[in-house]
Amino acid sequence: MRLQAAGVTLGYGERTVVENLDLGVHSGTVTTIIGPNGCGKSTLLRALGRLLKPQGGEVLLDGKRIDRMPTREVAKVLGVLPQAPTAPEGLTVADLVARGRHPHQTWYRQWSSDDEAAVGRALDMTGLADLAERPLDELSGGQRQRAWISMALAQGTDLLLLDEPTTFLDLAHQVEVLELVRQLHREASRTIVMVLHDLNLAARYADRLVAMREGQVVAAGDPHDVLTEDLLREVFDLDAKVIPDPVAGTPLVVPIGPRSRP
């Protein structure tokens, strides 16, 4: 178990979003969390990435409590791409990606050949090498998202948490980003946890789906077992048909309409 939430209670101030939740992430898998708006899936991901301190319970990274580890040591093994991240104005792609080396640098080791190599690799993998000197503000949404993923890659971690990496992207760019995620997973068997909105893409690109509703895990497992018509009704209040995806064979959701109230 790479990463584990053990009985975590999460919230902001007085408001509790997730209560007493357990979730384990296995090494070398792509886990995707799905659920309706406000179900706590992003909150859970932030807690797994120690961006949010649990009000109760604990998050364990390789069996150790993540909040007791020095945050810089965590950053060497765990990369997090927050939802809708913001960068300072005028930053170039190369500047952004180079910032991913932060946890490996000190004032006397500011730019080692390792740093340079890691940044070059990250730019190549995301196909951004030609755009390296362009300001981030001038890129398209898809390119910008790839730049952020590239930054997380330069961090050189084998564990990556991605919070809605496809938001605001058109379908072609969504597929492009998810293909990149799949490639990252296959090439170095990285462990990836992400939050996605699109159920069909989630089913296609995940080894394991976790469905959440109102701060609880309703179902977790193989996409074929999780993404069923009953689950859609229970979790999303949605009447839908689930058929095999003609391309990938994974479950494909065809919505009928909001759940008919009995």
Added chain:
Amino acid sequence: MTAFPLRVGGLSWQVRLRGTVLTLAGLLLLGLLMALNMRLGDIDMSLAEVVRATFDPADAGHFVVMELRLPRALTGALVGGALALSGAIIQSIARNPLASPEILGVTTGASVAVVAGVVLSGSAYGGASGLFSAVGIPALALLGGLVGAVTVYALAWRRGLDGYRLVLVGIGVAAVFTNVKYWLLTVGDVNDTGRAMVWISGSLNGRGWEHVVPVALALAVLVPLTLLGTRSLAALRFGDDTVTALGVRMNLSRALMIFAAVLLAAVATASAGPIAFVALAAPQIALRLARCPQPPLLSSAVIGAVLTAGADLIARTAFSPLELPVGIVTAVLGAPYLIHLIWRARK
């Protein structure tokens, strides 16, 4: 941005060409302005005369150079450097190019404390002169500056520090302090308020070694420490979640850097009053000239020193024998240049 790596064994640094050239050119210009500040005044001296006067205690000009012009020029340069460094840090943390120590309540807090001290001590007690002027006013300014900063920090803190919230609270607190200051000026005796007005414009008039030493010490300690924090500062410009994801101890780094900025601004203000615009303009000028994404700390400090030293030269000599408070000149010089830079960047 041209940067090249400098590697020795396992050690490595990044040398930014433009930033390095800018810093060196700034230091050269600063040396030139300092020399002019030594030469020009009520009695103009040649460079040779300045050198002779510096090293010969029996020389007629010794007192003028060593006790009047040099400490004044040094106070100006050091104060300018400290304010600019403080501004560069605050602008990075607030993620806002228009932030300055004023936002942290430092300058306005210092102003209220000094005006209160000058007005309330009153002419009946001999007014703001002698020991009170030499020690009391800087001490009051330092205290007021720190109290102002703590007020803003405490009000802006809510389960962490948000740059935007900090700026808004800072503006509110500054408005309150400024109005308390005006109230004190209205109720005070005319002579006292006159003296207070000169101080709150930011003046280098009559600055001696006792004003040089505190700023020099503060810079000697804080410049190396803030330079060590440069990389954290670069990370702190990102959104909060990204900062933590990169392994930066966000609240600690932020608090330490703000503390350094507050100390720099408070000590500078204690020595020369709230000199306007240097903390705001110098980092932005440095950032644009060095073409880097965040205000470069060292270049900002050097530009701040150049700006203040140049402004004081003008303040002392341009309308001789009338002397202007340096803060008025920095505002008149700095504002148009900043507007020019922003206008050029927009095109």
